[in-house]
Amino acid sequence: MKKCSLFFLTLTSISTIGQAFTSTCSYATLHSRQTPNPIESSNFRKSGYHPLFASSDENKIEVEFDTVIKSPIVLGTISFLYWYLLVFGAAAASNGLPVPDFIPMVPAWPPTDADLVPVVEDSIHFFYISDLQNYIQDGITGSEDLPQLRLAFFNIAEAWVFSFLPLLLVDKKKLPLPVILFAWFGGLLLTNAFLAPYLLARQIFSKDDGETASQASVVEEQEGLGMIALKKSFAIITTLVVTYASYETVMTSIDAPNERVDFIELVKNDRTYLAFAVDLSLFTCFQSFLLKDIKSQRNIQQTSGDLPLLGILSWLYK
Numbered sequence: 001m002k003k004c005s006l007f008f009l010t011l012t013s014i015s016t017i018g019q020a021f022t023s024t025c026s027y028a029t030l031h032s033r034q035t036p037n038p039i040e041s042s043n044f045r046k047s048g049y050h051p052l053f054a055s056s057d058e059n060k061i062e063v064e065f066d067t068v069i070k071s072p073i074v075l076g077t078i079s080f081l082y083w084y085l086l087v088f089g090a091a092a093a094s095n096g097l098p099v100p101d102f103i104p105m106v107p108a109w110p111p112t113d114a115d116l117v118p119v120v121e122d123s124i125h126f127f128y129i130s131d132l133q134n135y136i137q138d139g140i141t142g143s144e145d146l147p148q149l150r151l152a153f154f155n156i157a158e159a160w161v162f163s164f165l166p167l168l169l170v171d172k173k174k175l176p177l178p179v180i181l182f183a184w185f186g187g188l189l190l191t192n193a194f195l196a197p198y199l200l201a202r203q204i205f206s207k208d209d210g211e212t213a214s215q216a217s218v219v220e221e222q223e224g225l226g227m228i229a230l231k232k233s234f235a236i237i238t239t240l241v242v243t244y245a246s247y248e249t250v251m252t253s254i255d256a257p258n259e260r261v262d263f264i265e266l267v268k269n270d271r272t273y274l275a276f277a278v279d280l281s282l283f284t285c286f287q288s289f290l291l292k293d294i295k296s297q298r299n300i301q302q303t304s305g306d307l308p309l310l311g312i313l314s315w316l317y318k
Contacts, residue, residue, distance in 0.1 A: 066289045075200040078282065082192050086275040104271045119272050121146055122154040127241050148252040149263040150273070152245035156309075157276045159241040160283050161187045161195060163312050166231045167290050168198075173206035191279045199286060235316035242309065284308045291315055 068074055084092060085099065090109040093099040107115035125131055131141035143151060165184050168174060179198070186194030252259055267273045284306070291305035291312065305311040 066292060069285045070199070070203060070289045072200060072203045075196060075203060078192070079196040079200050082196055082275075082278070086271055086278065087190065087193055089271055104269050104274060106270050107272065118150060118266070118270065119154075122151050125151055125155075126158060127155060127237070128244055147259055147262065147266075148248045148256075149259050150266060152249045152252075153263070153273070153276060155241055155245045157191060157279050157283075158188065159238045159245070160280070160309055160312075161191050163234055163238045163309075163316060164195065164283075164287070164290075166227065166234050166316060167287070167294075167312060169230075170227065170294060171202070171290060173202055173293065175202055175205065191275065192282050195286065196282065231316045231318075235313055238313060238316070280308065287312045 085103050088109075089099050089103045090105045090107060090111075093103075093105060094109045125143050125146070128141075128143075131143050134140060134142035161184075164187070165180075168180050168184065169177075174180060175198070179201070183194045183198035187198075267277050287309075288306050288311065295305070304314045307314075
């Protein structure tokens with residue numbers, strides 16, 4: 001009961017901080033629209049220089065990185081390597097194809113039941129839904145015997161890819177709705193095995209001309225009540241899952257510090273959890289350039305899109 005009370009206190013505190021952060025971002029955005037800054041004249045914008053934030057060289061590096069990460073060549077390479085090494089790494093090795101030594105051979109090919117036990121156990125506790133049901137019925141979560149760091153890591157990765165759907169739907173360069181839903185549902189199962197190829201197809205098949213760019217400036221202005229409700233719902237669900245996962249991570253680190261060693265060994269020796277670790281880095285890059293693509297035509301200073309997970313949460317709450 002003490003643990004549960006501490007969790008709800010933590011959740012309330014984080015929620016309050018999140019609301020304050022979102023309100024501050026919203027005020028800054030409104031103020032920037034109402035009070036044009038003479039520094040942000042056309043000459044400054046053309047040069048990519050803003051003396052209040054960064055030098056022109058820093059801005060240039062940031063722009064070049066975004067251009068590189070979303071190029072078809074890079075996205076194609078990421079998609080290929082993800083499937084080749086992280087999905088079919090053991091199958092490739094068993095067929096004599098080259099695979100780096102640091103790629104774990106678990107799950108094996110074909111995978112055994114024992115190989116799949118960790119991810120199956122975590123999937124049963126997807127978004128802690130079964131934990132909540134068990135707690136309401138019996139007063140226990142049912143996941144007490146599972147490694148909590150592993151379960152939290154799994155749910156944070158799943159919550160992050162879950163939060164991408166509204167962003168993909170608002171994107172002006174989006175592909176047809178069935179393709180988006182297929183990639184998103186696939187992403188909930190195999191994360192970047194589906195999300196990265198979708199972004200590759202987006203870059204190849206979407207138009208990238210002046211008309212598309214000019215239309216992108218009104219994407220968020222045209223959001224109806226349905227999209228606003230969808231964004232808020234996804235924001236709340238993601239926040240609840242990530243908050244509880246973070247709470248379990250902190251409590252486990254305090255109560256069972258040795259579990260961190262076991263978790264690190266799991267990432268080194270299980271390809272599924274190595275893939276989740278790679279996912280977190282890729283999600284950071286993908287959310288950054290997607291948010292910038294949406295906001296670039298509105299002359300809004302991008303302040304939070306590069307923050308892992310918090311950037312997309314901030315956008316969802318707006």
